[in-house]
Amino acid sequence: MRASMKGVTLDAASSTATALFLLGQASDPAPEAGVTCPGALPAPNDPGLVARAQRAKAALGDRVVVLGHHYQRDDVIAFADVTGDSFKLARDAAANPRAEYVVFCGVHFMAESADILTGDHQQVVLPDLEAGCSMADLASLAQVERCWQHLEDLGVTGVVPVTYMNSTAAIKGFVGARGGIVCTSSNAERVLRWAFERGQRVLFLPDEHLGRNTAVLGLGMSRADCVVYDPNQPDGLTPAQLLEAKMILWRGHCSVHQRFSASGITEVRRLLPGIRVIAHPECRYEVVAEADEVGSTEAIIRAVEASPSGSAWAIATELNLVSRLAHQHPDKQIVFADRTVCYCSTMNRIDLPHLVLALETLAEGRAVNRITVDRTTAANARLALDRMLMLP
Numbered sequence: 001m002r003a004s005m006k007g008v009t010l011d012a013a014s015s016t017a018t019a020l021f022l023l024g025q026a027s028d029p030a031p032e033a034g035v036t037c038p039g040a041l042p043a044p045n046d047p048g049l050v051a052r053a054q055r056a057k058a059a060l061g062d063r064v065v066v067l068g069h070h071y072q073r074d075d076v077i078a079f080a081d082v083t084g085d086s087f088k089l090a091r092d093a094a095a096n097p098r099a100e101y102v103v104f105c106g107v108h109f110m111a112e113s114a115d116i117l118t119g120d121h122q123q124v125v126l127p128d129l130e131a132g133c134s135m136a137d138l139a140s141l142a143q144v145e146r147c148w149q150h151l152e153d154l155g156v157t158g159v160v161p162v163t164y165m166n167s168t169a170a171i172k173g174f175v176g177a178r179g180g181i182v183c184t185s186s187n188a189e190r191v192l193r194w195a196f197e198r199g200q201r202v203l204f205l206p207d208e209h210l211g212r213n214t215a216v217l218g219l220g221m222s223r224a225d226c227v228v229y230d231p232n233q234p235d236g237l238t239p240a241q242l243l244e245a246k247m248i249l250w251r252g253h254c255s256v257h258q259r260f261s262a263s264g265i266t267e268v269r270r271l272l273p274g275i276r277v278i279a280h281p282e283c284r285y286e287v288v289a290e291a292d293e294v295g296s297t298e299a300i301i302r303a304v305e306a307s308p309s310g311s312a313w314a315i316a317t318e319l320n321l322v323s324r325l326a327h328q329h330p331d332k333q334i335v336f337a338d339r340t341v342c343y344c345s346t347m348n349r350i351d352l353p354h355l356v357l358a359l360e361t362l363a364e365g366r367a368v369n370r371i372t373v374d375r376t377t378a379a380n381a382r383l384a385l386d387r388m389l390m391l392p
């Protein structure tokens with residue numbers, strides 16, 4: 001028997017494949033990324049792409065601000081008015097109230113944060129709606145609500161929810177409505193201290209590695225103080241384990257940063273003796289424990305910039321950023337801290353054709369691929385964001 005779904009014909013024998021979509025050929029409303037990109041996309045081999053993007057951006061003038069995340073491709077970053085990590089870019093969006101349009105060259109949750117922090121007169125555009133985030137997709141609102149109810153049913157009290165910036169607006173809203181807070185990879189330690197002044201334990205969403213690394217390396221907890229809640233096995237932890245835990249870590253991760261391994265760092269040190277290793281805190285505990293320094297994307301950039309000529313760095317973060325740093329600092333030796341190359345595939349979906357589509361349609365007065373967050377979610381998410389922004 002054969003079944004047809006959104007243009008994809010499948011054998012009943014391979015029914016497990018029905019959950020899968022061929023990239024770019026269908027849409028899945030469940031993941032954070034949402035829907036396919038409408039509109040007539042320019043051909044990637046169009047030799048006039050750079051000129052078209054320049055023309056459209058010039059026509060828009062001050063009416064547009066283009067934000068570029070550090071993990072974006074070089075040809076897209078070339079058009080960014082501002083570059084930064086997700087939090088810095090959201091603040092930069094808010095700091096440009098004159099811009100009618102914010103073109104966010106990043107991923108979906110970042111554009112949502114920009115929409116929450118910008119004024120009602122501003123429209124936020126994500127050049128490709130399929131640029132989602134595998135980490136954000138690992139915590140849906142329904143799953144988190146189930147987890148919260150589960151904790152309540154078991155009498156696990158004094159829980160303060162904390163969510164990483166890399167989560168959907170819905171999760172930020174859930175956290176904000178329950179007295180919780182957002183954190184970034186730069187301020188996670190300060191945020192956890194704030195949370196532990198208000199409760200006995202933290203539900204940390206959606207990145208188990210950032211939660212564990214901060215609790216153990218920043219707050220001096222033991223790894224045994226942390227338990228991992230798997231939304232696919234809600235009964236996997238006993239009531240006693242949950243009651244004894246200080247950190248209830250959501251089972252989620254970044255598909256890019258989780259690839260780095262302690263053995264990879266050992267290998268790079270063997271090949272390049274004396275090299276300094278710096279790792280992003282989304283990497284596994286074994287990796288950050290092995291590194292010489294741990295830091296957010298912005299901290300990694302600052303460490304490389306501040307180091308003297310002749311320094312050697314092995315960097316455990318996304319490859320577009322590492323290779324850009326290598327080009328910007330030819331007087332330093334900069335290598336990727338893993339054997340295999342890995343870009344953030346969803347970030348990389350924002351390419352020149354999608355940027356041209358976004359800018360040209362805006363220049364025509366149409367905002368395609370607009371990201372909007374509903375008012376209630378935005379108001380609750382804003383509570384969680386503001387609690388973070390008010391931290392000293």
Ligand code: SF4
Nearest residue numbers: 133134135254256344
């Ligand atoms: S690098 Fe990881 S956390 Fe960042 S957007 Fe990509 S998948 Fe998400």
